[in-house]
Amino acid sequence: MKVIVVGPRGKMGKLITQIASERDDMELVAGVAPAGRDYIGQDLGQAAMVGRMLGVSVVDDLESVIDDCDVIIDFSTKEMGMKVLELAVAHEKALVCGTTGFSAEEMQRFKDAAQKIPMLYAANTSKLVNVMNRLLEMVASTLKDEIDIEILEMHDQWKKDAPSGTSKEMGEIMAHAMGKELSEVAVYGREGVSPREPGTIGYHSLRAGNIPSSHTVFFGGMGERLEITHHSYNWECFARGACDCAVYLADQEPGFYTIQDVLHLE
């Protein structure tokens, strides 16, 4: 399975390159980075700091290498994500996108593309987060508006989007489990709002230092509280999951896939 990594110098891109280079079922064919970077033209192993040469290059033009691959893995920016999607459709290549921060309209473009290509979008490629999502669904569907739900997510100081893509997915899963849409129940920040509006899901984003990713959902009852938390210590769990998604997608027909399909969690 031949793969192109977009953003191979990023936190995720470096780890995806490292892990893909160690797997027998993946073959790296190129990295794609922004024009003007001093590592354009370098060996991908050197650019991604893998510690050895990989015998393929980093280029600044996806279109020049896209026909060499089976699957593109993109963890970059939402602007680049839209460009990658357009090229993937034009060249009928499978695409794994883990970038977050897309609008509802942009997300619809991924779904529309699935008519032509195998498309997998996952705001979080950690196995444990996706198991956690099932637990959240169970609590929300069992207790519905008997409980107050608050989500606290923490990430590094450089993260471009808030709230995180994962917390949006978690909110959607719990809102649907209660028979609602997230847009009806989400409240972003509660400073100055008292008392708490019943039936809402509160969002709180904290950005500090180099925290990789933490998500806690608080279920507040009367005289009791349940907290379900996932902490990542680094970005490895997401990169491993992204590689699993790419291998899964290489064998699929055009369609919209999620990590639930990869993990057989449906």
Ligand SMILES: NC(=O)C1=CN([C@@H]2O[C@H](COP(=O)(O)OP(=O)(O)OC[C@H]3O[C@@H](n4cnc5c(N)ncnc54)[C@H](O)[C@@H]3O)[C@@H](O)[C@H]2O)C=CC1
């Ligand atoms: N789905 C998941 O499990 C995860 C998703 N993410 C998301 O992935 C995205 C990237 O996260 P990080 O790696 O932490 O960011 P980062 O800022 O470390 O890396 C982004 C990379 O994209 C590259 N890039 C930007 N514009 C580009 C262009 N035009 N052409 C080619 N490359 C371009 C940058 O050069 C950089 O190397 C974010 O949206 C983040 O929220 C991050 C971790 C896990």
Ligand SMILES: O=C(O)C1=N[C@H](C(=O)O)C[C@H](O)C1
């Ligand atoms: O930017 C990150 O780091 C992460 N982003 C994703 C998100 O927005 O949910 C996934 C994970 O939390 C790490």
